[in-house]
Amino acid sequence: MTVRIGVIGTGAIGRDHARRINQVLSGGSITALSDVNRASAEAVRADIAPDATVFDNGQDLIASPDVDAILVCSWGATHEEYVLAAIAAGKPCFCEKPLATTAEGAKRIVDAEVAHGTRLVQVGFMRRYDEGYVALKKVVDGQIGAPIMVHAAHRNPTVPEAYTTPMAIHDTLIHEIDVFRWLLDDDYVSARVTFPRSCARTHAKLRDPQIVTLVTAKGTVIDTEIFVNCHYGYDIQCEVVGEDGVARLPEPMSIQTRLNATLQNPILTDWKDRFVASYDVELQDFLKAAAQGTASGPTSWDGYMAAVTSDACVAAQEAEGDAIAITYPDRPALYAQG
Amino acid sequence: MTVRIGVIGTGAIGRDHARRINQVLSGGSITALSDVNRASAEAVRADIAPDATVFDNGQDLIASPDVDAILVCSWGATHEEYVLAAIAAGKPCFCEKPLATTAEGAKRIVDAEVAHGTRLVQVGFMRRYDEGYVALKKVVDGQIGAPIMVHAAHRNPTVPEAYTTPMAIHDTLIHEIDVFRWLLDDDYVSARVTFPRSCARTHAKLRDPQIVTLVTAKGTVIDTEIFVNCHYGYDIQCEVVGEDGVARLPEPMSIQTRLNATLQNPILTDWKDRFVASYDVELQDFLKAAAQGTASGPTSWDGYMAAVTSDACVAAQEAEGDAIAITYPDRPALYAQG
Amino acid sequence: MTVRIGVIGTGAIGRDHARRINQVLSGGSITALSDVNRASAEAVRADIAPDATVFDNGQDLIASPDVDAILVCSWGATHEEYVLAAIAAGKPCFCEKPLATTAEGAKRIVDAEVAHGTRLVQVGFMRRYDEGYVALKKVVDGQIGAPIMVHAAHRNPTVPEAYTTPMAIHDTLIHEIDVFRWLLDDDYVSARVTFPRSCARTHAKLRDPQIVTLVTAKGTVIDTEIFVNCHYGYDIQCEVVGEDGVARLPEPMSIQTRLNATLQNPILTDWKDRFVASYDVELQDFLKAAAQGTASGPTSWDGYMAAVTSDACVAAQEAEGDAIAITYPDRPALYAQG
Amino acid sequence: MTVRIGVIGTGAIGRDHARRINQVLSGGSITALSDVNRASAEAVRADIAPDATVFDNGQDLIASPDVDAILVCSWGATHEEYVLAAIAAGKPCFCEKPLATTAEGAKRIVDAEVAHGTRLVQVGFMRRYDEGYVALKKVVDGQIGAPIMVHAAHRNPTVPEAYTTPMAIHDTLIHEIDVFRWLLDDDYVSARVTFPRSCARTHAKLRDPQIVTLVTAKGTVIDTEIFVNCHYGYDIQCEVVGEDGVARLPEPMSIQTRLNATLQNPILTDWKDRFVASYDVELQDFLKAAAQGTASGPTSWDGYMAAVTSDACVAAQEAEGDAIAITYPDRPALYAQG
DSSP: OEEEEEOOOOSSSHHHHHHIIISSSEEEEEEEEEOOSHHHHHHHHHHHHHTOOOOOOSHHHHTTTTTTEEOOOOOGGGGHHHHHHHHHHOOOEEEEEOSOOSSHHHHHHHHHHHHHHHOOOEEEGGGGOOOHHHHHHHHHHTTOEEEEEEOOOOOOOOTTTTTTTIIIIIIIHHHHHHHHHHHHHHHHEEEEEEEEOOOOOTTOOOOOSEEEEETTTOEEEEEEETTTTOOSOOEEEEEEEESSEEEEEEOOOEEEEETTTEEEEEEOOOOOHHHHHHHHHHHHHHHHHHHOOOOOOOOHHHHHHHHHHHHHHHHHHHHSOOOOOOOOOOOOGGGGGO | OOHHHHHHOOHOOOOOHIIIIIIIIISEEEEEEEEHHHHHHHHHHTTTTTTTTOOOHHHHHHHOOOOSSSEEESSSHHHHHHHHHHHHHHEEEEEOOOOOSSHOOOOOHHHHHHHHHSEEEEEOOOGGGHHHHHHHHHHHHHHHEEEEEEEEEEEOOOOOTTTOHIIIIIIIIIIHHHHHHHHTTEEEEEEEEEEOOOTOOOOOOOOOOOEEEEEEEEEEEEEEEETTOOHHHHHHHEEEESEEEEEOOOOOOEEEEEEEEEEEEEEEOOOHHHHHHHHHHHHHOOOOOOTTTTSSSOOHHHHHHHHHHHHHHHHHHTTTOOOEEOOOOOOOOGOOOO | OOEEEEEEESSSSHHHHHIIIIISSSSEEEEEEEOSSHHHHHHHHHHHHHTOOSSSSSHHHHOOOOOOOOEESGGGGHHHHHHHHHHHHOOOOOOOOOSSSHHHHHHHHHHHHHHHHHOOOEOOGGGGGGGHHHHHHHHHHHTSSSSEEEEEEEESSSSOOTTOOHIIIIIIIIIHHHHHHHHOOOOEEEEEEEEEOOOOOOOOTOOOEEEEEEEEOOEEEEEEEEETOOOOOOOOOOOOEEEEEEEEEEOOOOOOEETTTTTEEEEEOOHHHHHHHHHHHHHHHHHHTTHHHHHHSSSSHHHHHHHHHHHHHHHHHHTTOOEEOOOOOOOOOGGGGO | OOOOEEEOOSSSHHHHHHHHHIIISHHHHHHEEEEEEEHHHHHHHHHHHHTOOOOSSHHHHHHOTOOSSEEOOOOOOGGHHHHHHHHHOOOEEESOOOOOHHHHHHHHHHHHHHHSSSOEEEEOGGGOOOHHHHHHHHHHHTTSSSSSEEEEEEEEEEEOOOOOOOOOOIIHHHHHHHHHHHHHHEEEEEEEEEEEOOOTTTTOOOOEEEEEEEEEETTTEEEEEEETTSSOEEEEEEEEEEEEEEEOOOOOOOEEEEETTTTEOOOOOOHHHHHHHHHHHHHHHHHHHHTTOOOOOOHHHHHHHHHHHHHHHHHHHHTSOOOOOOOOOOOOOGGGOO
């Protein structure tokens, strides 16, 4: 069976996902498109999905009998509305980050999905599908004893002037917030932020770098350096220290050369290159579950927990140096852990 | 357009390719199957390709109007016959190694394809699609100056008793023979084989390890260690030395741990794990070209050149220590290099 | 000129230093020995320094006209007394860690040396002489821009029952406390300690691991993991993040093998193996300066600053999670930086 | 006891060794110097060894009652004469490479030392004292099973116009020739040289690179790439393949940085930096044995075997591609292997 996919929001990521569905992955076909900028959707139809219908708006697209499942790739502020509509229609829905722009909004989605009774929503936390993290999780689960500490870094060469201190949480750390919950099978109980002196390359509205310390329910301490003006490259580091040993996220594959008196491997500079392969795996997983009328991968609950934790991290930035407690309701049975 | 694929030979690799076409890749669908053991083809239909027809023989499958393109995955001795039939039918054809069991047979395929006038055949040299080799080629082509030497190793943990000294060429070195022609954009002019003392783990009919030295038309010297009882793992090494520097094939991605007083990365032990991802890329390339009624990737000429070189290497084994000249006709225009 | 050396305290480290002076290094000779256990000193005379005189006590040894310079290797509580006596005698003095068991005691030594007017004391912080740290400092000073963060780890496979939580500072972190001041050419202004859940292998009187966060006057944040029951090996890690890039302390030299499906390098398990070479360099530096009647390397002031910082770190352990300010008087001109 | 050392030849290496003896190592003192250029010896006396006597010639120096042991660091053509004189005088003698400029000359030294009856000569093959090779030998002897193959490279960034094809053997490969005999505890039975096309940076009298294949008595095959215009750095590589696994010579210690989108370690460019530490260990070993009136380390026999093998390698260059047999008399009992 081919899953008929409607894409809401055909900007960079929506267009790229449409290409994936139609040209790379197995089992899906783009049958519907919509965008606030209709010309954008028309262009995707012309270039990638000639058989698709362009809809005036996301709600009509969701309602269409030619759409089995939905990709929500529109502006963040519209995610909640479309995901709720997809749940109401009983259709599987892949939603790019964030699930909603507030914890309350994410909670409304959780409540709606719980009321529906089966999973319909997958949130676009693609790191869980990255080959390196998947291999790391296997080692963490089986070879190094129970985790006690995680040392991580999220480094970006540069950011635009519009990027502010809280965005280091909402746009950047958000990936670590989700992936470490998954990696450790654990939840957060507190957050603390430490600010070294800011680097010379940052600007007035951004304190950079910063170190976020998250403590989990099991007592694991995770310190993550966020440094978005690190200059030298896009670099994601993660070391897990367990009772018996240490495991480390691998560097991306690259060719080692000996040139100009230097043994060298290139470092990526664009985040898109780092996780591009995981988008394929992520969406293939969505297609597979959607063919069964359900969803797998990161849940609405994960999206909600990411929102709750992000809010606490921003509060911790403001409370510079003080720990902020992280609280959340009980996990619904629908999202019971494996 | 979905390319309708017929698979001849549904043993391990044929079955796996059928799964790829139907469950992983985009743009193809298995519509026909055949195998000397009909039950094998029936099983693939049942498990993977319910819409496929099982044919009594490969010739009927090739002739079927429901088949746009063919995968030849049968016993090596039958490859030539099926590939020639596919060419006669004007249908794109992916042929697993070897293209034919003799250089003469491979030459007949080359001649038939040249007579046909456009490319129809892709040979299953999957290493050209391996992420590591692809990245290495890019660096060799652009960063280290013209290549002068290649140091390589092809190590296998163990081989069965049936594996003999010439098989180290035909079944093992065959991959290096092809991939180095592609990597260096060059052809071979001589082969020499040096035998160290054989290892304790080998058996009477296999001298192991051996070192094959190939010299190219441009004067590059390639030494490849073949060691199929190396015991410790499946390990493919390749270092290219150029005018300006050195580049090295990367190790497969793995997780580094610190455990038991050892900093360690696992080494693969099964060759299938090493190149599994490249099979996907290889067949996707085939599907893409087949949709246009042609073929890309490794050519019949490449298959023929591999056969010619293999024969010279086996002669060099017998002439222990002496160099054997490698000769071949001019390259047909159909196979002109990029 | 050969510097005539008297060794006070001939236990493990004193005996080893005597061997260095007489058998490895250039320019020194052991002429005097003393130990509370006279038999220990006699044994060193018999085995290593046949020309040495055994003294009844350290004070007599210091006063001897046959002694040009002193090594203080006795029990920590006696260091202050002997170092003060050496200063009073105007003789160069190498003192093993700690310079004194209290910050006040260390300050008395600083004051005595300042009153003397020239340097006479070198404190045994051998990491400053480690080839890896020396190379790291060169890179930190010249290649990665001004430092902003340091991520470090000090891991030990196991500790005895007698090792308590504060000893993780006084006996373990003390090395990082000194070496980071030197590496960064900076001083500390606050300390904070975070405790993850303790590991299963620790005992009642030791919370292990712990993470100590030191902030420097220049705003650099240093987080050091101390994990003395890490089980897998003795492992010293240090990564410095600067404005332009990152530099990392090298792993100790070891042989990489491919064995048993594992690419592996041994990890040390005994701290003595890690820094053994730096003891030679350290004492050679002492001999060279002592021949000129003075001292170089880590100063009394460095010893005092280490004591002040250690006290703050222990207070930070007790104030779990709260930052403790670190204060100290102005640096005397005698100890002016580079 | 302090060994009184006379140095014959006070050029770069002789001067450096004099510095080592007087300023770094334990147990020796420079008491005599000579050089064909007397001013050179006077300068070393002035700068490094004020207590030394400058002799008119090496023979007088050897005869002096103030000289216990001799360092022969003069021009290669004079080595044989001075070493024979030292043996005649019954004094331990350290001789820089080559022991003699012909195999016959080296054999005369062997015969003289055998006639003397105890060891007096150490040849300056410093690689045997390199920390990396020492660690490699330990692993080769104990962990990877019996060696079967060695893959090695000796790369130099550039050489002067005066450096010719045979010098790649006599001045460059000579180190591998010795160190692999020691590493494998084996002797050579044949040599073959393969020439790839020469690199663009070489000159008329030098074919570069070249690959020398040595076969040992035990059947181990060693291929060594010599590439003295490799441009990118001074790089010594060595991989030993044994019955059970593979071991590799470590890279020299260096600091890994992340800078400018590159993960990088510096590569040395000057051979002196690569083995500087091993000179200290080598000469300390000489001093220790000389204090006992004998010699240890590389023997006259090793120097002779290096000469015999070098001659065969040069013959193999001339016989391009053909194997040249290597023959030598039985090993005298004085040089029996450990």
